Amino acid sequence: MDYYFKVFFSVSLLFVILSVSAGENDGGDDLLIRQVVNEAEPEVLSSEEDHFSHFKRKFGKVYGSHEEHHYRFSVFRANLRRAMRHQKMDPSASHGVTQFSDLTPSEFRRKHLGVNGGFKLPSDANQAPILPTQNLPDEFDWRDRGAVTPVKNQGSCGSCWSFSTTGALEGAHFLATGELVSLSEQQLVDCDHECDPEQEGSCDAGCNGGLMNSAFEYTLKTGGLMREEDYPYTGTDVGSCKLDKSKIVASVSNFSVVSINEDQIAANLVKNGPLAVAINAAYMQTYIGGVSCPYICSRRLNHGVLLVGYGSAGFAQARFKEKPYWIIKNSWGDSWGENGFYKICKGRNICGVDSLVSTVAASV
Numbered sequence: 058m059d060y061y062f063k064v065f066f067s068v069s070l071l072f073v074i075l076s077v078s079a080g081e082n083d084g085g086d087d088l089l090i091r092q093v094v095n096e097a098e099p100e101v102l103s104s105e106e107d108h109f110s111h112f113k114r115k116f117g118k119v120y121g122s123h124e125e126h127h128y129r130f131s132v133f134r135a136n137l138r139r140a141m142r143h144q145k146m147d148p149s150a151s152h153g154v155t156q157f158s159d160l161t162p163s164e165f166r167r168k169h170l171g172v173n174g175g176f177k178l179p180s181d182a183n184q185a186p187i188l189p190t191q192n193l194p195d196e197f198d199w200r201d202r203g204a205v206t207p208v209k210n211q212g213s214c215g216s217c218w219s220f221s222t223t224g225a226l227e228g229a230h231f232l233a234t235g236e237l238v239s240l241s242e243q244q245l246v247d248c249d250h251e252c253d254p255e256q257e258g259s260c261d262a263g264c265n266g267g268l269m270n271s272a273f274e275y276t277l278k279t280g281g282l283m284r285e286e287d288y289p290y291t292g293t294d295v296g297s298c299k300l301d302k303s304k305i306v307a308s309v310s311n312f313s314v315v316s317i318n319e320d321q322i323a324a325n326l327v328k329n330g331p332l333a334v335a336i337n338a339a340y341m342q343t344y345i346g347g348v349s350c351p352y353i354c355s356r357r358l359n360h361g362v363l364l365v366g367y368g369s370a371g372f373a374q375a376r377f378k379e380k381p382y383w384i385i386k387n388s389w390g391d392s393w394g395e396n397g398f399y400k401i402c403k404g405r406n407i408c409g410v411d412s413l414v415s416t417v418a419a420s421v
């Protein structure tokens with residue numbers, strides 16, 4: 058019996074690994090996945106309609122036509138199965154229904170992510186100096202030290218890069234002046250068209266994506282960013298630039314790229330404030346809480362977020378207890394994830410989280 062179970066378990070695990078590595082395909086592998094998940098979660102698939110009704114109520118979803126409703130229900134069902142696959146691949150986090158459960162993976166990428174390029178480090182970017190790492194604290198959280206503004210919401214606009222940029226500068230400005238000021242993403246969305254010197258055609262483009270390093274470069278050249286309330290977020294990129302230079306409140310003095318080394322990342326975080334990081338967000342569409350530590354996750358970067366801290370033991374299950382994690386501020390509102398935050402395990406460059414890390418200093 059026990060042997061049987063082990064064989065079944067390893068076969069189904071292998072299966073899940075294969076189906077996920079086949080590229081987040083929600084089409085042809087359904088039947089096979091259904092066999093796997095049916096064994097584990099017989100009750101879930103039988104109540105898809107209940108889940109969908111609950112989802113529509115909870116997130117206030119209204120669809121314009123019968124066809125649209127029908128289509129969204131089919132996408133929702135595919136996402137339920139995807140969440141179950143994610144749960145198997147990522148047992149230390151909870152995966153399930155989120156506000157994005159009626160979006161296909163490509164709609165999700167287009168509307169709620171938005172890092173363009175940045176797949177290799179810019180060769181001419183300043184490299185952050187190597188910092189000592191012997192006396193790093195075991196746990197650290199900039200939220201406890203007043204350097205992090207409340208979670209914001211990018212809406213249906215691929216402007217994550219602007220939130221990652223403002224978050225890092227808000228922290229740096231706090232360290233330089235002692236004052237926490239919420240800064241304008243809309244200024245970046247409307248006014249910043251800076252291009253990545255390393256990749257032709259990769260320019261900051263409002264709701265169509267951008268790069269944090271290019272946004273720091275823009276901010277440095279322009280003189281700084283206005284306050285959130287003086288240049289509020291609209292979630293669209295159809296307006297013209299309304300920068301009023303007399304209202305700039307925070308400026309960049311310099312920024313640099315941190316090497317792919319978790320101790321250096323932690324040391325830069327502790328010394329310079331929250332860091333702008335890029336990540337692969339595939340698991341974030343279904344994330345509910347816990348520490349995300351998937352067995353397999355692409356390192357193709359497609360989302361910009363803010364690294365605000367780290368911890369040493371965040372897992373519920375006893376056998377994962379000592380696993381360290383990063384604390385990440387996202388820009389999908391505070392009803393997503395853990396009050397708007399995400400935990401991802403530290404130690405293996407999971408989902409590329411260590412690959413493109415930038416640190417910024419504010420001028421006083």
Ligand SMILES: *[C@@H]1O[C@H](CO)[C@@H](O)[C@H](O)[C@H]1NC(C)=O
Binds near residue numbers: 311416
């Ligand atoms: C800014 O420049 C100073 C002086 O060169 C350097 O020590 C510091 O690490 C830089 N800070 C960042 C965030 O790049």
